Amino acid sequence: MAKELMPKSWKEFPDGIHVEVKDQPQGFDYITAGWRTFRPEVNLDKCVHCMICWLVCPDNAVVVKDGKMTGFFYDHCKGCGVCANECPVKAIEMVPEVK
């Protein structure tokens, strides 16, 4: 849960596990990308900003600013490659994490 939204007491916690989103999705503070073996890299010259990667990403890891795709939250991207697979103009490449 986002630190700034964390209630002082359990009594103020939400009913259930569907939590209101302020600026960032809940769980944003957690780094959940430690197991990634491939990282997506976007070629913004090719990108047509169709938002398909944003829509299909299971981890909310595509960064969008002012209606434009700008890159990835690498703390959350698990490297599944769905975005690269679905990008209609092949603007995303999956690059091995190993050097």
Added chain:
Amino acid sequence: MGKKIAMETNQLAAFAMAQIDPDVVAAYPITPSTEVVQEFSKYVANGEVTTEFVPVESEHSAISACLGAATAGARVMTATASQGLALMNEILHIASSSRAPISVVVASRALSGPINIHGDHMDISSIRDAGWIIMVAEDAQEAYDNIIQSIPIAERARFPIITSYDGFITSHAVEVAEVLEKEEVQKFIGPKKPDYSVFEDKLTIGVLALQDSYIEFKRKQAEDYDKVVDIVKQVGKEYGDLTGRYYDTIEKYMTDDAEVIMVVMGSTAGTAKVVVDQMRAEGHKVGLLKIRLFRPVPKDDIISVLRTADAVMVMDRAFTYGGIGGPLFEEISAAMNDLPCRPYMANYIYGLGGRDIKPSHIRQVFEDGLKAVKGCGFDQQIKWITVRE
């Protein structure tokens, strides 16, 4: 007064579901609850309900589809039993922490193995820690009444609910029951009011909560779950005002001056009432406490009845491997711990896999209790009966 109809309990359950007319039913059939889904699908095919009916490939998928629909704000129902309920287990926990008010009809059945399709309470007992409300009916009438009440109970409590009745013994028995008109049911349950809109509200659905906040979510859930007891009482009263059939979390039968009280759940309560009548006529002070709400345990209600008894005989149509007696006995014993002076307490495991329980068995249990209060106690606290010795 409502009209009386004669139906198999499973058909009656489908009839109740059709009167509720849920938005979504996603189901996979399993004995002895198959007919509930089969009959309900006829209402769908005949255009008598507005329900979106989703036939799926397993119970795991059924409950997952139910949870998805409930999360989107729909009123959702399904039916299952035994291995089907066991297969749903993973999602049951997510449904209760999602506070999704899904209503599931269960025709309670033994768990494999050996393979057995007949009635006992192992299936509902095995999921008692999943955070669902669990109600158990004695007969067809109560099964119908519980299914109708399940909707306001679940939606006010914002927890999913199981209303069960005994597989085959009740599910396949034709009984006469008094039913409401569909309009009366609709008025009683009211329209579904979703807690949020998945289109308008900005939400994270199914949040991740690690060491810094998981326990607070659970603490809140536990607190809210305890409030279910009062909601069940309130809905039971409102339902009584409508039908003349008032319900509580428990049902007392000749307990006020009883020295020996039997605690029982499901269809066996009917048999036990007959034995209580017979033994009362012979001058024995025996009584019966039927548990309607198995989860959450209506602790105060149970204590208020049992506190004056000299011996309490808890009947379990289920058991826990290596536990201290059956699941009901564990709960009743724990509840009674609060009393400064406890009655004698014994546990009888009976009727597993649909093994018949007869009035003679029940009489023997009462006689053990009467002997115990004469100062002899019990030779054995936990006993299996209806079994080849």
